[in-house]
Amino acid sequence: EVRLVQSGAELKKPGESLKISCKGSGYSFTSHWIGWVRQMPGKGLEWMGIIHPEDSETRYSPSFQGQVTISAAKSISTAYLQWSSLKAPDTAMYYCARLTDAPFPNVDYWGQGTLVTVSS
Amino acid sequence: QSALTQPASVSGSPGQSITISCTGSSGDVGDYDYVSWYQQHPGKAPTLMIYDVSNRPSGVSNRFSGSKSGNTASLTISGLQAEDEADYYCSSYTSDSTLVVFGGGTKLTVL
Numbered sequence: 001e002v003r004l005v006q007s008g009a010e011l012k013k014p015g016e017s018l019k020i021s022c023k024g025s026g027y028s029f030t031s032h033w034i035g036w037v038r039q040m041p042g043k044g045l046e047w048m049g050i051i052h053p054e055d056s057e058t059r060y061s062p063s064f065q066g067q068v069t070i071s072a073a074k075s076i077s078t079a080y081l082q083w084s085s086l087k088a089p090d091t092a093m094y095y096c097a098r099l100t101d102a103p104f105p106n107v108d109y110w111g112q113g114t115l116v117t118v119s120s
Numbered sequence: 121q122s123a124l125t126q127p128a129s130v131s132g133s134p135g136q137s138i139t140i141s142c143t144g145s146s147g148d149v150g151d152y153d154y155v156s157w158y159q160q161h162p163g164k165a166p167t168l169m170i171y172d173v174s175n176r177p178s179g180v181s182n183r184f185s186g187s188k189s190g191n192t193a194s195l196t197i198s199g200l201q202a203e204d205e206a207d208y209y210c211s212s213y214t215s216d217s218t219l220v221v222f223g224g225g226t227k228l229t230v231l
Binding site: 033035037044045046047049050059060061095099100102104105106107108109110111112113 | 152154155156158165166167168171172177207209211212213217218219220221222223224225
């Protein structure tokens with residue numbers, strides 16, 4: 001069974017750093033791109049960027065370039081999303097998602113989400 | 121790449137059918153048959169309902185069906201049930217470097 005298990009909810013202050021995780025199991029972690037998705041309160045899904053765990057090739061959507069860092073540790077089948085200095089507008093639910101290994105990939109499995117709250 | 125365009129909301133009565141559209145362009149929906157649909161209930165993660173335009177994953181009701189014409193993909197839900205009330209998102213493979221583009225989402229209300 002394919003599973004993506006994310007780290008727990010976080011409450012942080014503006015200016016703090018944060019790294020959340022997404023651990024894959026039940027499939028070959030290094031064969032599939034992993035993406036990160038932001039969902040702000042009451043809003044839609046925003047595609048942030050992707051990483052290929054085999055070689056850590058990373059690509060960012062323009063809105064998120066320079067705002068976050070996506071990384072992966074293939075030895076422990078885990079992808080990460082991190083911020084160096086959080087802001088209040090970063091308050092959102094963050095999902096990781098697996099892309100299919102097809103020639104033209106799309107999202108098939110989702111993590112359960114990590115709620116990040118940034119408040120002074 | 122711009123987001124795919126979905127109606128903000130649709131509604132229907134129990135037993136009726138509804139269709140949600142998802143309009144893209146060349147470089148995504150128009151050029152590739154790799155459109156997926158996801159259902160998201162409040163407070164829950166999205167789940168895959170349709171992939172590759174019209175295929176249903178195991179366990180998804182056959183009341184859900186997908187199609188595509190030109191730059192527009194569609195999700196049809198027949199025999200509406202109260203449990204279908206949720207947000208629905210489309211996504212497509214895109215030739216853009218990030219590989220995937222999402223729609224803005226559609227809120228389905230079952231009257």
